[in-house]
Amino acid sequence: MTVQRSPRLEDVAGAAGVSPATVSRFLNNPSIVAPATGERIRAAIEATGYVPNLTAGALAGGRSRLIAALVPDIAQSIFNDTMEAMIDVLASDGNSVMLALTGSDNHRLLTEIHTALARRVDAIILTGIVGDPETRDRLRAQGVTVIETWGLPDDPIDVAVGFSHRSAGQELARFLRGRGYRRPHLVVPCSVRSERRAEGFAAQWVSDGGAPPSRLEVNVPSHFGQGRLSFRALADLPEQPDVVVCGSDWIAQGLIVEAQAAGVRVPDRLAVTGFGNLRMAGDMRPTITSVDVDGGRIAREVLRVLQARAAGEPVERRIDVGTRIIARESA
Amino acid sequence: MTVQRSPRLEDVAGAAGVSPATVSRFLNNPSIVAPATGERIRAAIEATGYVPNLTAGALAGGRSRLIAALVPDIAQSIFNDTMEAMIDVLASDGNSVMLALTGSDNHRLLTEIHTALARRVDAIILTGIVGDPETRDRLRAQGVTVIETWGLPDDPIDVAVGFSHRSAGQELARFLRGRGYRRPHLVVPCSVRSERRAEGFAAQWVSDGGAPPSRLEVNVPSHFGQGRLSFRALADLPEQPDVVVCGSDWIAQGLIVEAQAAGVRVPDRLAVTGFGNLRMAGDMRPTITSVDVDGGRIAREVLRVLQARAAGEPVERRIDVGTRIIARESA
DNA sequence: CTGAAAGCGCTTACAG
DNA sequence: CTGAAAGCGCTTACAG
Numbered sequence: 001m002t003v004q005r006s007p008r009l010e011d012v013a014g015a016a017g018v019s020p021a022t023v024s025r026f027l028n029n030p031s032i033v034a035p036a037t038g039e040r041i042r043a044a045i046e047a048t049g050y051v052p053n054l055t056a057g058a059l060a061g062g063r064s065r066l067i068a069a070l071v072p073d074i075a076q077s078i079f080n081d082t083m084e085a086m087i088d089v090l091a092s093d094g095n096s097v098m099l100a101l102t103g104s105d106n107h108r109l110l111t112e113i114h115t116a117l118a119r120r121v122d123a124i125i126l127t128g129i130v131g132d133p134e135t136r137d138r139l140r141a142q143g144v145t146v147i148e149t150w151g152l153p154d155d156p157i158d159v160a161v162g163f164s165h166r167s168a169g170q171e172l173a174r175f176l177r178g179r180g181y182r183r184p185h186l187v188v189p190c191s192v193r194s195e196r197r198a199e200g201f202a203a204q205w206v207s208d209g210g211a212p213p214s215r216l217e218v219n220v221p222s223h224f225g226q227g228r229l230s231f232r233a234l235a236d237l238p239e240q241p242d243v244v245v246c247g248s249d250w251i252a253q254g255l256i257v258e259a260q261a262a263g264v265r266v267p268d269r270l271a272v273t274g275f276g277n278l279r280m281a282g283d284m285r286p287t288i289t290s291v292d293v294d295g296g297r298i299a300r301e302v303l304r305v306l307q308a309r310a311a312g313e314p315v316e317r318r319i320d321v322g323t324r325i326i327a328r329e330s331a
Numbered sequence: 332m333t334v335q336r337s338p339r340l341e342d343v344a345g346a347a348g349v350s351p352a353t354v355s356r357f358l359n360n361p362s363i364v365a366p367a368t369g370e371r372i373r374a375a376i377e378a379t380g381y382v383p384n385l386t387a388g389a390l391a392g393g394r395s396r397l398i399a400a401l402v403p404d405i406a407q408s409i410f411n412d413t414m415e416a417m418i419d420v421l422a423s424d425g426n427s428v429m430l431a432l433t434g435s436d437n438h439r440l441l442t443e444i445h446t447a448l449a450r451r452v453d454a455i456i457l458t459g460i461v462g463d464p465e466t467r468d469r470l471r472a473q474g475v476t477v478i479e480t481w482g483l484p485d486d487p488i489d490v491a492v493g494f495s496h497r498s499a500g501q502e503l504a505r506f507l508r509g510r511g512y513r514r515p516h517l518v519v520p521c522s523v524r525s526e527r528r529a530e531g532f533a534a535q536w537v538s539d540g541g542a543p544p545s546r547l548e549v550n551v552p553s554h555f556g557q558g559r560l561s562f563r564a565l566a567d568l569p570e571q572p573d574v575v576v577c578g579s580d581w582i583a584q585g586l587i588v589e590a591q592a593a594g595v596r597v598p599d600r601l602a603v604t605g606f607g608n609l610r611m612a613g614d615m616r617p618t619i620t621s622v623d624v625d626g627g628r629i630a631r632e633v634l635r636v637l638q639a640r641a642a643g644e645p646v647e648r649r650i651d652v653g654t655r656i657i658a659r660e661s662a
Numbered sequence: 663c664t665g666a667a668a669g670c671g672c673t674t675a676c677a678g
Numbered sequence: 679c680t681g682a683a684a685g686c687g688c689t690t691a692c693a694g
Contacts, residue, residue, distance in 0.1 A: 008671060019681045024673060034679055054449045055395060056671035058386045059686050066429075074405060075415045076610065084406045087432050096446060098397075099430040101418050115427060118385045225614030254614065257588065261616045279407065283556030283585065285592045339687060350665045355689060365663055387687035390670050664694085673686085678679105 007048040016044035027052060058120065063310070068098045068116035069125045070109065076221050078248055078276040079127045082149065082295030086125065089299040093307070095122070104191070104220055106132055113139065123147055123306055129192040130157070145309050147302055150293065151193055152318055161301045161319040165193045168291055168323045169200025172273065175325050176243055177208050181271060185241035186215040187230045187251055189222040194247040197275070201245060214241065222247055227254020231262070242271060243331055249274035249281045252288050256330065271331035286329035297321045338379040347375035358383060389451065394641070399429045399447035400456045401440065407552050409579055409607040410458045413480065413626030417456065420630040424638070426453070435522070435551055437463055444470065454478055454637055460523040461488070476640050478633055481624065482524055483649055492632045492650045496524045499622055499654045500531025503604065506656050507574055508539050512602060516572035517546040518561045518582055520553040525578040528606070532576060545572065553578055558585020562593070573602060574662055580605035580612045583619050587661065602662035617660035628652045 013020040018037060026033045026041045033041070044050075058064040067090055071079050087097045098121065100112040109130065116124050123145035130136055130148070139146050139157050146158035153160055176184060184205065188198045202213055216233055218226040230251060234240065246252040252274030256266050264270050266286055274281055277292035301319050308315045344351045349368060357364045357372045364372070375381075389395040398421055402410055418428045429452065431443040440461065447455050454476035461467055461479070467488050470477050477489035484491055507515060515536065519529045533544055547564055549557045561582060565571065577583040583605030587597050595601050597617055605612055608623035632650050639646045 010671085020671090021673080021682080022680060025680085028673080032679075037679080051445065051448045053390075053451060053671055055386055055389045055451050056686090057673070059384075059390055059688085060671075060673040062673085062686075064386060073415060074418075075412045080411075081406045084404060084432065087405075087430060091431065091443075091446075096429050096431070096450060098427050099418060100422065100427070101415065112422075114382065115422075117382045119427060120384060120386050223614065224611040228614060228616065250611075257616050260591070280555040280581075283554065283559060285559065285588050341687085351687090352666080352689080353664055356664085359689080363663075368663080384687055387670090388689070390672085391687075391689040393670075393689085666693090668690090668692105670689085671686105674684090676681105676683095678681085 007050045008053070009050075011048050012041065012044045012050045015048055016040040064120050064122055065095045066098055066119060066121045067095050067123050067125060067306070068100060068112070068119070068121040069127070070100050070102050070112050070116070071127045072102055072104055073221055074099070074101070076223050076250070078222075078250075078278070079150065081276075081278070082127070082293065082298055085295040085299035086149075086302060089296075089303050090306075093303055095306075106135070110135060117142060117144065122310070125149060125302065126157075129153065131192055145306065147305060149298055149302065151196075152320055156317050159305050159315055159317055159319070161298050161305065161321065163293065163321055163323045164200075165196035166200035166203075168275075169197035169202075170204040171323070171325060172197075172245065172291060173201045173204035173208065173210075175327075176245070176271075176273070176331065177205065177210065179271075179331065181243040181331070182210065183239060183241045183243070184210075184213040185234065185237065185244050186213050187226075187244060187246045187255070188215055188217050189220045189226075189247040189251075190217055191220045194220075194222075197247070213245075214239075218247070218251070222251050224250050224254040224257075227251040227256070228258040229254075231255045231258035231264075240270075243267075244270065244272050246272060246274050249276045249278045249288060249290055252290070252330070253280060253284055256284065256286070256288070267330050273331045277326050281326070282328065284330075289328045289331040290326050292324045292326050294321055294324075338381045339384070340381075342379050343372065343375045343381045346379055347371040395451050395453055396426045397429055397450055397452045398426050398454050398456060398637070399431060399443070399450070399452040400458070401431050401433050401443050401447070402458045403433055403435055404552055405430070405432070407554050407581070409553075409581075409609070410481065412607075412609070413458070413624065413629055416626040416630035417480075417633060420627075420634050421637075424634055426637075437466070441466060448473060448475065453641070456480060456633065457488075460484065462523055476637065478636060480629055480633065482527075483651060487648050490636050490646055490648055490650070492629050492636065492652065494624065494652055494654045495531075496527035497531035499606075500528035500533075501535040502654070502656060503528075503576065503622060504532045504535035504539065504541075506658075507576070507602075507604070507662065508536065508541065510602075510662065512574040512662070513541065514570060514572045514574070515541075515544040516565065516568065516575050517544050518558075518575060518577045518586070519546055519548050520551045520557075520578040520582075521548055522551045525551075525553075528578070544576075545570075549578070549582065553582050555581050555585040555588075558582040558587070559589040560585075562586045562589035562595075571601075574598075575601065575603050577603060577605050580607045580609045580619060580621055583621070583661070584611060584615055587615065587617070587619070598661050604662045608657050612657070613659065615661075620659045620662040621657050623655045623657050625652055625655070 281288040612619040
């Protein structure tokens with residue numbers, strides 16, 4: 001039994017009686033080869049069991065169709081819905097997604113950026129906010145397409161698709177004030193983006209005549225357990241809030257569970273809001289009022305940007321997809 | 332301002348006064364170049380800002396250091412902890428992970444396998460169980476390293492690293508029987524793996540003298556909301572169970588929330604178990620008795636297999652990492 | 663320990 | 679619509 005090399009373009013060309021160039025054209029742009037030729041090539045591909053070598057294609061064509069997505073984590077990430085949509089949408093257009101984990105550690109971020117560049121990805125998608133100006137400059141100098149998502153910086157590295165965390169916070173403040181709440185308490189994960197939302201909330205709240213909200217900071221990544229602890233920490237506040245504004249749906253869920261275990265009815269005695277509008281938010285008891293980020297929309301805009309770049313067309317630098325408050329039972 | 336091509340190996344070689352081959356050796360295996368030469372090369376890399384082209388390297392070297400991980404989803408996946416560990420561990424050894432989503436759809440699975448093969452990945456990691464024999468054969472014929480994780484088939488496609496779902500179910504049956512429960516009810520997501528666990532549970536339970544457990548099937552991916560519905564469905568049972576064995580921690584969590592809202596104390600009136608030992612399981616109120624799968628261990632074994640393959644060493648076909656029951660408050 | 667040279671499997675002007 | 683040829687940027691026997 002001889003070990004067979006896997007067939008190459010040349011083998012397909014031979015079987016179809018055409019040149020390798022024609023097979024390549026058929027694979028990448030079928031409409032430019034004659035229908036009859038195309039049919040022979042299709043048959044030859046079938047007969048040989050040819051699987052194109054995208055690595056060679058990437059090297060020769062200068063386009064890898066590889067996209068790097070850098071996320072802090074996936075075990076418990078608020079980005080997962082968006083990332084799932086992203087992978088789906090990008091795959092539907094022939095791209096593959098390289099997922100890299102950065103934690104909240106700038107060094108790992110740099111390492112993964114380097115790896116992505118070395119793989120000659122067509123684009124790097126960044127979730128969250130890259131604070132370090134040096135990293136931003138390095139990336140800019142590199143000339144790759146860089147897409148920042150979720151956050152929407154004033155001055156994007158390259159292109160940003162997302163929403164203003166500040167505005168999201170402001171909207172939530174107006175919404176809760178409109179609902180008659182008067183003493184909000186903020187549970188804020190230690191990340192730049194949550195910070196921004198909290199700032200937006202507080203600024204709006206005060207400008208609308210409210211007293212500055214109290215706040216508690218919790219570690220990232222935020223999770224269910226922190227919600228429970230955050231509820232207990234309320235006991236230490238000089239004045240009890242009437243609504244707790246949580247930095248994520250997980251925190252909100254944990255807080256509700258703990259509140260109810262303590263006999264505190266939500267929202268009657270204490271209202272709660274989350275962030276992210278995870279599927280669970282609509283399923284929880286009570287259902288959780290949250291802020292929805294349209295991951296599918298973000299994914300589609302990202303694809304549009306990528307396609308425009310590939311076609312050499314100009315692209316907007318900031319694409320605001322906004323957020324939407326989903327009013328449910330918890331607040 | 333002229334646009335500069337990014338520097339190549341040749342440019343580094345020129346700057347260091349050596350041949351490209353030597354720079355390549357320094358990059359891939361520093362110990363085989365003379366220390367002084369290595370130092371000059373390092374300086375040249377620094378000076379030129381060289382970023383190696385891994386695409387070219389993969390083509391020339393026949394090793395991509397790209398690993399494809401195929402998962403059903405990530406928005407709400409019980410594999411996320413394992414995948415996170417996998418990405419971490421593989422990245423630490425210079426690999427990148429291409430994440431592809433397959434849903435529960437065999438056609439998409441085939442498409443993604445084809446893409447992975449076209450990218451000439453070093454290995455394909457499959458989570459869950461590939462039932463279709465034709466797909467299994469195609470993959471076997473291809474000669475790539477294929478690693479099935481979580482499930483542990485009797486006859487792996489290539490290598491399997493995981494645990495026996497059947498045994499996990501059996502262990503849980505013995506555990507609950509030992510705790511004195513007598514009327515288990517199974518909530519079973521419609522996936523081959525959950526099925527297997529349920530079968531293992533039922534077989535063991537009956538062989539230990541119990542009556543065949545009642546069961547409810549729910550859609551995959553399983554989520555919190557299904558847990559709530561599953562609790563309500565209990566009302567339709569002719570006899571009430573004393574413990575509900577849930578196919579995932581999410582289902583368990585939802586079921587507990589709904590039970591408590593209905594005034595049913597857990598575990599006093601109804602005990603509950605989950606599966607997966609997500610972080611949330613330990614944080615929930617009551618904490619959830621679950622079955623732990625050691626994702627870190629799986630990831631390390633996968634890396635070991637990959638390294639052995641790269642070195643041309645033989646590898647075991649089935650690596651059983653087992654599972655562990657984590658007894659907590661809920662059962 | 664190092665270099666010259668062939669080759670990995672494609673894509674893409676260029677020419678017809 | 680199709681082909682011949684150069685080239686993408688590396689790695690790796692082979693030789694010294």
